[in-house]
Amino acid sequence: MFQFSKKVEYALIAIRHMTVGHRGQIYTTKEISDKYQLPYELLAKIMQKLVKQHFILSYQGVNGGYVLSRNPAEIRVSEVINAIEGKSAVTIVACEAGTPDDCNIHTTCTIKNPLIKLQTNINKVLDELTVLEMFS
Amino acid sequence: MFQFSKKVEYALIAIRHMTVGHRGQIYTTKEISDKYQLPYELLAKIMQKLVKQHFILSYQGVNGGYVLSRNPAEIRVSEVINAIEGKSAVTIVACEAGTPDDCNIHTTCTIKNPLIKLQTNINKVLDELTVLEMFS
DNA sequence: GTTAAATAAGACTCATTTAGTCCGAGTTCA
């Protein structure tokens, strides 16, 4: 229920790999998937998402690959999760996750506000932790 | 990915209902499921789990029902989650959730320890919050 | 004692999500 998805874990592994390496170095999906035994195609998708959210830059063609484009000290764990799972993945309260009225007990619910308070506390943990801090 | 399950939400709604009522009062599943529009059978299951974990006492037969048996000031949110979802529901790191080797990249994983540190911070939030604090 | 109101518990279905695969592109260098 509170577990990280494999996708997010793979993303963190990839980001860590690039973080501990030399800045500006190009890494390929194959290289990373080999080293950590990750499913290649799945990791490829994840890398693409990281490109779209501007965590990494992509170079196509032979000798292509990915380069970390953001400062690890400024990448928050919550951002990584959001990039992979889409916004509102870190949203504990379903009805606040952009899907306001898909909960059929929304009108009678008495725990919504308490949960939102709790959510801010958990979000704080994920927001304040950068990947640099995490991996050092 | 980080959302509370319906079961946990229903459990919290039920516990809150009993918390704000008179101490020692008997509440039936029907009463609660009616009031908050929760699926009766599902809530019934949840109540049974709360009994097994000694949050509430059950009285069978006519005029039976459930009575809150623990002090709301001493019930932690994490306990409720564990009672409903089973231990390790609040465990972010899959391989640490009692299933040590079901992750096939366990040997090559570089994020395990960082995630465990993160986990303790999130657990702290859920451990330190009591349902009394939550609902007042 | 019979009935009605309640809990107990397991099996079951249906829908959603997650994890992973497949395939056919486009890009770039040599």
Next chain:
DNA sequence: TGAACTCGGACTAAATGAGTCTTATTTAAC
């Protein structure tokens, strides 16, 4: 031109989540 890359959609399979169904048991009241 071909090899080594990224790109992106469609697809399948497994796991989980939410909810239902059914049968049994307990107990108070009539």
